Amino acid sequence: MNQNISIIGVPMDLGQTRRGVDMGPSAIRYADVIERLERLHIHVEDLGDIQIERVVEEPTGKLRNLRAVTFAATRLFQVVDSVVGHGRFPLVLGGDHSIAIGTLAGVSKHYENLGVIWFDAHGDLNPVEQSPTGNIHGMPLAASLGIGHENLTNVGNYSPKIKPQNVVIIGARDLDPGERELIKEHSIKVYTMHEIDRLGMARVMEETIHYLKGRTDGVHLSLDLDALDPHDAPGVGTPVLGGVTYRESHLAMEMLAEANIITSAEFVEVNPILDEKNKTAKVAVALIGSLFGEKLL
Numbered sequence: 001m002n003q004n005i006s007i008i009g010v011p012m013d014l015g016q017t018r019r020g021v022d023m024g025p026s027a028i029r030y031a032d033v034i035e036r037l038e039r040l041h042i043h044v045e046d047l048g049d050i051q052i053e054r055v056v057e058e059p060t061g062k063l064r065n066l067r068a069v070t071f072a073a074t075r076l077f078q079v080v081d082s083v084v085g086h087g088r089f090p091l092v093l094g095g096d097h098s099i100a101i102g103t104l105a106g107v108s109k110h111y112e113n114l115g116v117i118w119f120d121a122h123g124d125l126n127p128v129e130q131s132p133t134g135n136i137h138g139m140p141l142a143a144s145l146g147i148g149h150e151n152l153t154n155v156g157n158y159s160p161k162i163k164p165q166n167v168v169i170i171g172a173r174d175l176d177p178g179e180r181e182l183i184k185e186h187s188i189k190v191y192t193m194h195e196i197d198r199l200g201m202a203r204v205m206e207e208t209i210h211y212l213k214g215r216t217d218g219v220h221l222s223l224d225l226d227a228l229d230p231h232d233a234p235g236v237g238t239p240v241l242g243g244v245t246y247r248e249s250h251l252a253m254e255m256l257a258e259a260n261i262i263t264s265a266e267f268v269e270v271n272p273i274l275d276e277k278n279k280t281a282k283v284a285v286a287l288i289g290s291l292f293g294e295k296l297l
C-alpha cells in the first residue's frame with residue numbers, strides 16, 4: 001500500500017435530509033485516525049476540510065441541493081486529483097455519500113480501468129427520475145457510471161468515471177426498483193447479504209479481489225458505514241437491519257490489505273448526532289487501521 005496518505009474531510013450533509021453527517025470528519029478525527037495510522041509508520045498529512053457552500057436552494061426537478069452538492073464535488077475533485085497526481089493516497093472522510101462523485105472524478109482521471117468496491121447496504125445507483133427521495137447520496141454510483149443529471153455526471157469535465165464491469169457492490173440489502181434494473185442491465189457484480197451469508201465474507205473477498213485484480217489498474221474503496229449492521233454502526237442516516245458484522249468488515253479490510261490492491265478510499269455517512277458516544281466513528285477508524293495493515297501479531 002502507498003505509505004503516504006492525504007486526509008481530506010468533506011463536511012457534506014446536503015445529499016440527504018438527516019442533519020449531523022457534516023460532523024462526520026471531525027468525529028473520525030477525534031477518534032484518532034491520524035494517530036492510528038502513524039502507529040503503522042504511515043506518513044499522514046491532513047489537508048483539512050473541503051468548503052461546503054450553504055445556500056437555500058429550490059429543488060431542481062427531483063434533486064435536492066444540486067448546486068451545493070455539485071460545488072463541493074468539484075472542489076473535492078480538484079483536491080483529490082492533485083493528491084493522486086503527487087503520488088499520495090487520498091483518504092476521504094465524509095460526509096454523506098454524495099461526495100463519492102467528487103472523489104471518483106479526482107481518482108479515475110489517473111487510471112485506465114479504475115475498480116470500485118462499493119461497501120454499502122444500498123446501491124446508490126438511482127437514476128434521477130426513479131429516486132424515491134431526491135437525495136443525491138442515493139445516486140453517486142449511477143452518476144459515476146455516467147447516469148443522472150449532467151451536473152453530477154460531468155464533475156471534472158469527463159464522463160463516465162468508471163465502467164460497470166469494474167464495480168463490485170458488497171453488503172447490499174436495500175435496493176430500489178430503478179437500481180435493480182440498472183444492476184441487471186449492466187451486469188454489475190453484487191454480493192448481497194444473501195451471498196455473504198451463504199459464502200462467508202472470506203470467500204466473497206477472495207472472489208472480489210480475484211475479479212478486480214484481473215481487470216483493473218487501481219481500486220477505490222467507497223465504504224458507507226451503513227453496510228455494517230446498525231448494532232455495530234448506529235450513527236448513520238439510513239440504517240438497514242441485517243448488515244455486515246464488525247468482524248466480517250474487519251476481515252474484509254484485512255484481506256484488502258493483504259492483497260495490496262486499494263489505491264484510494266473514502267469512509268462516509270458517519271453521523272455523530274445519531275451515534276452512541278462516537279461508536280461509529282471509532283469503528284470507521286478501526287476499519288481504516290485494518291485496511292492499512294494493522295495486525296495483532
Ligand SMILES: NC(=[NH2+])NCCC[C@H](N)C(=O)O
Nearest residue numbers: 097122126133135137138238
Ligand atoms: N448513501 C446512502 N446511505 N444512500 C441511501 C440511499 C437510500 C435510497 N435508495 C435513496 O435513494 O434515497
Ligand SMILES: [Mn+2]
Nearest residue numbers: 121122224226
Ligand atoms: Mn448506504
Ligand SMILES: [Mn+2]
Nearest residue numbers: 097120124224
Ligand atoms: Mn451509500
